[in-house]
Each structure stands twice: as structure tokens, then as C-alpha cells.
Amino acid sequence: MYTEYHALSKRIQALELGDYLEFGCGDGGFLKYVLDQNISFKSVTAVDINPEAVKSARTTLEAFNVHFEVEENLPLDIESNQFDTITLSNTLHHLRDKPGVFTELKRVLKKDGQIIITEMFSNDLSEAEQSYFRYHTLRAEIDRLHGVFHEMTYTSFEIQEMVSDAGLGISSKEILLNSQEAAPDKIDTAKMEAKVDAMTQAESERPGFLALDQTARDIKAHLRKYGIKRPRQLYMETTIQ
Numbered sequence: 001m002y003t004e005y006h007a008l009s010k011r012i013q014a015l016e017l018g019d020y021l022e023f024g025c026g027d028g029g030f031l032k033y034v035l036d037q038n039i040s041f042k043s044v045t046a047v048d049i050n051p052e053a054v055k056s057a058r059t060t061l062e063a064f065n066v067h068f069e070v071e072e073n074l075p076l077d078i079e080s081n082q083f084d085t086i087t088l089s090n091t092l093h094h095l096r097d098k099p100g101v102f103t104e105l106k107r108v109l110k111k112d113g114q115i116i117i118t119e120m121f122s123n124d125l126s127e128a129e130q131s132y133f134r135y136h137t138l139r140a141e142i143d144r145l146h147g148v149f150h151e152m153t154y155t156s157f158e159i160q161e162m163v164s165d166a167g168l169g170i171s172s173k174e175i176l177l178n179s180q181e182a183a184p185d186k187i188d189t190a191k192m193e194a195k196v197d198a199m200t201q202a203e204s205e206r207p208g209f210l211a212l213d214q215t216a217r218d219i220k221a222h223l224r225k226y227g228i229k230r231p232r233q234l235y236m237e238t239t240i241q
């Protein structure tokens with residue numbers, strides 16, 4: 001999916017990665033995207049709280065020499081002043097303890113290192129982007145029903161406030177637009193409808209199912225009318241203030 005954000009590629013290629021940490025690596029999609037087009041890394045570390053995600057990332061990244069760590073608790077089991085570059089890609093809205101995480105990331109970052117954050121946001125979206133936003137909101141709600149911390153997509157203002165609250169200064173930023181839009185009533189929107197259905201029907205035994213089902217119907221109607229597109233992201237290069 002990251003290949004659909006053309007401006008992101010230019011940003012990634014221009015980075016001097018050095019000793020590099022991807023925090024919240026998930027299944028490794030973003031990290032593979034970075035390593036495929038930038039070989040300026042000296043070492044690569046990938047951390048996630050979820051052992052299943054790390055297992056999947058090991059497969060995605062088998063062609064690279066990545067040091068993986070499952071870190072379920074803070075403080076991180078990593079020495080101070082280790083990394084030149086840390087990335088967090090669509091991970092902010094998954095972090096339960098943002099102050100704790102940022103305190104740790106600043107500790108393990110070298111003095112002149114940078115933290116790169118890219119995060120989709122919820123304001124100024126086109127109707128097609130709102131289809132994805134609504135789908136993501138439902139997915140986050142269902143994750144929360146399963147006890148997984150997953151907040152709604154933030155506004156770009158909230159994201160910048162979080163960065164500032166973390167004691168980071170933004171040296172450069174850009175709004176990244178996704179180039180791929182599925183038109184209404186085409187195959188991609190039909191696939192998406194099926195995904196919404198599968199996600200909702202899996203919750204059919206829950207007491208609150210009717211409300212979920214109604215939300216799913218509203219999302220599908222919006223999808224059929226406007227199509228779907230992954231939302232714009234706010235990309236930021238930050239340093240410790």
C-alpha cells in the first residue's frame with residue numbers, strides 16, 4: 001500500500017538511515033518498503049508488542065538482516081543512544097502509553113538522530129478517503145471489543161500536538177496523498193464490502209451486534225456511492241528539542 005504514496009518514496013530515498021529502528025513494525029510492510037529503496041542502513045532493528053506480528057515480519061523481511069525484538073513492556077530492553085533513525089508508521093494510534101514510548105524512543109535515539117513519523121489523518125478527506133476512514137473506524141472499534149488498543153484516526157492537528165507533547169520538533173513535514181482510488185461499484189469496492197461484511201459477521205453473537213451491523217451498512221452504502229481511497233498521511237521528520 002505504501003507504493004501508492006508517491007511523495008513518500010522520494011522522502012524515504014533521501015534518508016540517511018544509519019543504525020535504524022522501525023518501532024511498531026507489524027507484519028513488516030513499511031520496513032520492507034524502506035529497505036527495498038534505501039540501502040544507507042548500518043543495522044536494522046524491528047520492534048513490536050505483538051509476537052504474531054513479529055513472526056509475520058520475519059517472513060516478509062527474510063531477505064534482510066533485521067534484528068527483531070518483541071517488547072511487550074517498557075522500558076525497552078535496548079541500550080541508550082543506539083539509533084540514528086527511528087520510524088513509526090501508522091503506529092501512533094496503536095500506542096496506549098504514548099508518553100512512555102516517546103521517553104524510551106528519545107533515550108535510545110542518538111543525540112543527532114531523527115524520528116520519522118507517518119500517520120494517516122481524518123480531516124479534509126475526500127468522500128472516497130472517508131470510505132476508508134469509516135472502514136478503519138469500524139475495524140478499530142472491533143479491535144477494542146477484543147481488548148486490543150486501537151484508537152480512531154486522529155486529525156493532523158492532534159498528531160502534531162502529540163509530537164510536540166513528546167518534546168519533538170518538526171524539521172520537515174508533508175501531506176502525502178494516495179494515488180490509487182477505486183471507483184464506485186467496481187471490483188475493489190465489492191472486495192471491500194466483502195471485507196466489511198466478514199469483519200462484522202464475525203461479531204454476530206455480541207450483544208451490540210445490531211449497532212455494528214448498521215454501521216457496516218452505512219459504510220457499504222458510502223462505498224458504493226463514492227468508491228474508496230486510502231486516506232492522506234502526515235509525514236514528519238522530527239528531532240529532540
Ligand SMILES: C[S@@+](CC[C@H](N)C(=O)[O-])C[C@H]1O[C@@H](n2cnc3c(N)ncnc32)[C@H](O)[C@@H]1O
Pocket residue numbers: 023024025026027028029030031047048049050053071088089090091094095096101
Ligand atoms: C498498524 S501497525 C503498523 C505496522 C507497520 N509500521 C507498517 O506500517 O507496516 C501498528 C503496530 O504497532 C504495534 N504496537 C502497538 N503498541 C506497541 C508498543 N507499545 N510497542 C511496540 N509496538 C506496538 C502493533 O502491535 C502493530 O503491529
